[in-house]
Amino acid sequence: MKLVTAVVKPHKWEEVRAALEGVGVTGMTVSEVSGYGRQKGHTEVYRGAEYDISLVPKVRIEIVVEDADVDQVVDTVVQAAQTGRIGDGKVWVSSVESVVRVRTGDQNEAAI
Amino acid sequence: MKLVTAVVKPHKWEEVRAALEGVGVTGMTVSEVSGYGRQKGHTEVYRGAEYDISLVPKVRIEIVVEDADVDQVVDTVVQAAQTGRIGDGKVWVSSVESVVRVRTGDQNEAAI
Amino acid sequence: MKLVTAVVKPHKWEEVRAALEGVGVTGMTVSEVSGYGRQKGHTEVYRGAEYDISLVPKVRIEIVVEDADVDQVVDTVVQAAQTGRIGDGKVWVSSVESVVRVRTGDQNEAAI
């Protein structure tokens, strides 16, 4: 199994969720994070003074998936979250050795 | 070493913490997240209108453990967090290549 | 590629960020978490009564890096975040199988 971690723009969350539901993803875990990336360096005017802004709000989505589904899930997220502008985010995949469903104790594929 | 990631119901956090302390887990990192899973699809009435609810509050626990302790830690979490009802959460395990304790610079097993 | 996860004291965040920028890290994802570790067991007086405190605020930093940069990034974080006192935090490294930049669809090294 794999863990897909996606960091996307907050107002894209709803579209990403809907798209994932469309490809059969039934579970995920979501958190509010701050992103630091190319978007930094933008300046803003605040009460007449200019500042560099480094952190911007993002949403982080974690999805445990079966090996076979990884590519589809990643593609789905990338498509739904894309605006083509700086700060669209990243998706990364890492390996998961085991999964348990707390309610039943089911393991691995059966637990996803 | 392994990283155990557990997503559980918020009001179970205290019990999970106590159970882990019981099996000698001395450190972990905790965050507030929102979960999306089978619990979705429940509807609620709000000011006379009905809605589907998709996100429910969860607590996410990350524990870096030695290889030998993984099974015990996972079992302990599952037992403490189980209510047997939908939305109890997931636990997954992935591999960690190295760990450092910031205070001392200790590495790997010595750093846990 | 690797994922470096660092949990550090909140008021060290700014120094860590600056140090990482110094070694060329251009992106990272940051979240507010609570830490549980050796710091627990400290007691505090509250309205005349004493309590054990278990959770302390921490900042969690995730950085996806190329394999070659891992050691430098870890060292940089450890140095910048170190105060030498209990609760300085942990840094751990795990393996990442693929990365995508959402904006462009760039993959892996090109996406970092």
Add this chain to the structure above:
Amino acid sequence: MTSALDSGSTAWLLTSCALVLLMAPGLAFFYGGMVRSKSVLNMMMMVFGALAVVMVVWVVVGFSIAFGDDLGGGLVGDPSQYFGFKDMLEADPEAVYPITAFAIFQGLFAVITVALIAGSIAERTKFGTWLIFAGLWTVLVYAPIAHWIFDFSAGDHVGGWMANNLKALDFAGGTAVEINSGAAGLAVALVLGKRIGFGREPMKPHNLTLVMVGCGLLWFGWFGFNAGSALAANNLAAVVFANTLLAGCTGMLSWLLVERLRDGHATSFGAASGVVAGLVAITPSCGSVTPIGAMVIGVAAGAICAMAVGLKYKLGYDDSLDVVGVHLVGGLVGTIGIGFLACATVQGSIDGLLYGGGTDQLGRQLVAAGATFAFSFGVTYVLALVLEKTIGFRVEGDDEMAGVDLVEHAETAYDLTPTTGGARPHIAGGTGTLLDKD
């Protein structure tokens, strides 16, 4: 210099002015807590902005249209008579209270009425257009209706048709304030359309403690609104005060009961809404009913409004914060309730149906309610449509998703975490460029 001025009544009137002023921030928090966290600043700005714009317009010409000598038919006052509060500053030896205090008191009624409307178009409105709307609406809709119902003929002075010809009763604004804002709220909500996601997402209050802060301040201020409308510190003011308190109490209990029976739980949002429903309904009737009558009015308003707020989902208009469900419906309950519950012991000589007074007064009340609704809805609809078609009244869809706080005001309301403390981003530059920069 001998003067008729009663310092006690003046003290109460000044206090009442301050109380009604506080209703503006109170409403800003009440409404602000109800929207999603991405829209709270815009919501509060609509209320504060309305306060500023309406007061300026009121001083310049609004007061004069409302309380100047009638220009004919009891329809509108002479706009030049008190233009810029002229000739009002020197002490009038025959006045029991200073006319400036009265003019300010009435101006704050206009403020509250306009600000109430904002609730129906929450989370999707252009701030600049809103300010223009607020100013124009004061002149075109509020001031005339205030003339109709609040301007009593006296001596040489000829006032409005509802108060003097129709002889409808409205102690503190069931028509001019409540039905009026509710009708206008419906009109603008229809023009602007539904929020993205309306009916699919619950869009619950983001901060119920803020809602309660607003509710508390509103209730407090409402004593100035109602008991201040006695324009004297006397026995009537005390009865009105009691009625205002009691209708708020029974409005709350009644709304909570409906929720408990219908949904299984009594909510704090329901409590706050019920208080306001009761206060809305007692506003016209507080000078006509006994404390027992006030409790009945509160019960009726709480229950009817609790059911009315669900209508928008069935009928499909997005009256976001229930201006229609609470202010229009509650205003109708109170205005019409007078026809049933008026009691001559309290004031004047009118008994309602339940006190053996016949259907006469009930008829007058229905006419006043109907006329207010029709005029307000009609004019507001046209005004809002013109603004939407010309300068635009509603923000773009992308901007609405990103949030009106960010897009219209370049701010976010809260930054409570240590990491980003004070460094959370906002976006400079004009609307529409937001997503390019984000």
Add this chain to the structure above:
Amino acid sequence: MTSALDSGSTAWLLTSCALVLLMAPGLAFFYGGMVRSKSVLNMMMMVFGALAVVMVVWVVVGFSIAFGDDLGGGLVGDPSQYFGFKDMLEADPEAVYPITAFAIFQGLFAVITVALIAGSIAERTKFGTWLIFAGLWTVLVYAPIAHWIFDFSAGDHVGGWMANNLKALDFAGGTAVEINSGAAGLAVALVLGKRIGFGREPMKPHNLTLVMVGCGLLWFGWFGFNAGSALAANNLAAVVFANTLLAGCTGMLSWLLVERLRDGHATSFGAASGVVAGLVAITPSCGSVTPIGAMVIGVAAGAICAMAVGLKYKLGYDDSLDVVGVHLVGGLVGTIGIGFLACATVQGSIDGLLYGGGTDQLGRQLVAAGATFAFSFGVTYVLALVLEKTIGFRVEGDDEMAGVDLVEHAETAYDLTPTTGGARPHIAGGTGTLLDKD
């Protein structure tokens, strides 16, 4: 028609009514900020709900029990005399202020007293049972005690025993409000038992800015409570006003000093608590002491209460928000303090021990305090126990863990994040089904 009505005093009394009304939301925020975030709505609802229920009961029968002609022994007034505020509406040409205003003013005292009790059983109380308790307690406990101490005999009218026979001094409610709520708070806390985790987890205030908002509004409202009790806009009202301000100030400073010396830090929670402790103690004594005396009372109350709030951990009762430590103890400090610090210059003819007046008054004060405590504690304990054993007063353990906001009101207070904006879950359906659905 010539009338004895003093419009200035009426204005001040109406203003004071509004101020005391504002103390209810003030208390809701003060208490609401102190609980954990999962209980804040329930806490506010207990206060708002008490306001509604108590006022209705007060109009129906409470005022009459408290201020009707004595039925014998100075123990209880005639419940039928002012039943439903009857015969009170028409202007009385001999009244200096409207009786309706007085009745409302006194009713709001009952509201605050009941609402204060809620603090001792925070985070674990069934809302429905609480409302029933509030109504019954007003009739069984508050109204009689108010009769004892607040109902002065005049002309034909015979009042209560403490005020007229014992001649204890209590200007604005050290007994009927403070000691009474403190004693009742202790009783209900004992009946309901400790929160899960009490003594192990600190259970700190979840929102100290909300506590401060509450503290500010309470202080503001307290001027109506105390200076309004002069029932006139006169010199005495001004001195009482000054005393109320000063005791709050020195209560704060004194509490902060204790914290600084004992714990190393002066906290904002301590500042808010110290203000209230000073205000509690000056409530009975504000009409009897000089401004210097008021400062002394404040210092005493701040220090003694700061130490008293730790008692619950030692003695093992969960008086969650320190109703005992602040209101019972502070009420005792003020009520007994009169015996030492009363000064005949301020009002009346009583000098306290320190002004050479002997121990006479001190004795009367002790009897009044003791009688109030005993009656209130006893009746409340039985009432709470009956409710707990019949319909249940405390929520289930699982529900307490999940949070009373969710379980009792199907709401959560805050939703400040963009992702879930307005879509955070609550649970419909009855209590107990929560965990099945969660």
Add this chain to the structure above:
Amino acid sequence: MTSALDSGSTAWLLTSCALVLLMAPGLAFFYGGMVRSKSVLNMMMMVFGALAVVMVVWVVVGFSIAFGDDLGGGLVGDPSQYFGFKDMLEADPEAVYPITAFAIFQGLFAVITVALIAGSIAERTKFGTWLIFAGLWTVLVYAPIAHWIFDFSAGDHVGGWMANNLKALDFAGGTAVEINSGAAGLAVALVLGKRIGFGREPMKPHNLTLVMVGCGLLWFGWFGFNAGSALAANNLAAVVFANTLLAGCTGMLSWLLVERLRDGHATSFGAASGVVAGLVAITPSCGSVTPIGAMVIGVAAGAICAMAVGLKYKLGYDDSLDVVGVHLVGGLVGTIGIGFLACATVQGSIDGLLYGGGTDQLGRQLVAAGATFAFSFGVTYVLALVLEKTIGFRVEGDDEMAGVDLVEHAETAYDLTPTTGGARPHIAGGTGTLLDKD
């Protein structure tokens, strides 16, 4: 006993006292919302602490220095005359209102002035030193200046030089309150130095809803401040009330317009700041100008202050919450504006330059403004420097990074999440040990 007491004016003065008292919490929230979340409690504590300390000092000696018989040259009053409010408690048959009410009213002006200063040294101040500063500053700076400008000679009584010799006009404190606090704020900000990160990080308001709550309460309270300064419930009070309302409105609109044109967006922080700027400028002038004049003053203050708050970045002083930009600059606008806009119709016999009255009054206003600035800045600078060099006025750098709430008060303001509910850490023990324990 026949008495000159006017109960209506007394009612209004008592109400005004309560309103001004509420400005202290109002300011605490206004300022508290503006700082980062790690400093909000300390900010609120500085305001509440100032209230307590200043009132105690005022009763003991402050009032007497300000309003006691002049000791010579109109510079300072006799500190022994009203020491401890002595001989002030008994009703004076010749007084129109109780002297205690007047003394409290004036004391609350001192409170607000001191509390305003705290804004310039937000997020880095030792709480203990601040309290000492507040007490000393009241005696050394505020009370003398209040004597100069507020103490009018009457009968035997000789007052201060500005009011009686210079004949500068200042209805409610443009000099003693606004310019004074602004000058002192500049001085302490220079002594304490910049916050770590100033100019690099934006350090934005952490909670704009709290800022708005503060703004609303401040505005509400300001009616007591200004219209209460009429010391009577009369025609002048009503005009002053109108002016206070209108200047706040146009101050808001004008600030928003500057922001819209300069930065592209009108912010809610700007709205709140603009209201206060307008109120500051109308404070001295509210008794001298017409409602139209008040609107002009508000427009000028809003625009000029909106530009002035940027100065600190250019000149490099960290006046953290713009005490200089809003109170000093706004106070100057209002104080000097009188020279242009005074209108004899409103009160007295002075016409300003624009009403054909010549430059005479303008000159007097400039002298008053200059003298206030110079005295306040000079004495404050020395006082702050002495405190910083002896007991220390600013916290350590590490402590500032960790946050003054944690370090000075062992608290954090918010704990809104379920997990840590009520168990979030704070640190006991003295300053400086924090990082060892963290």
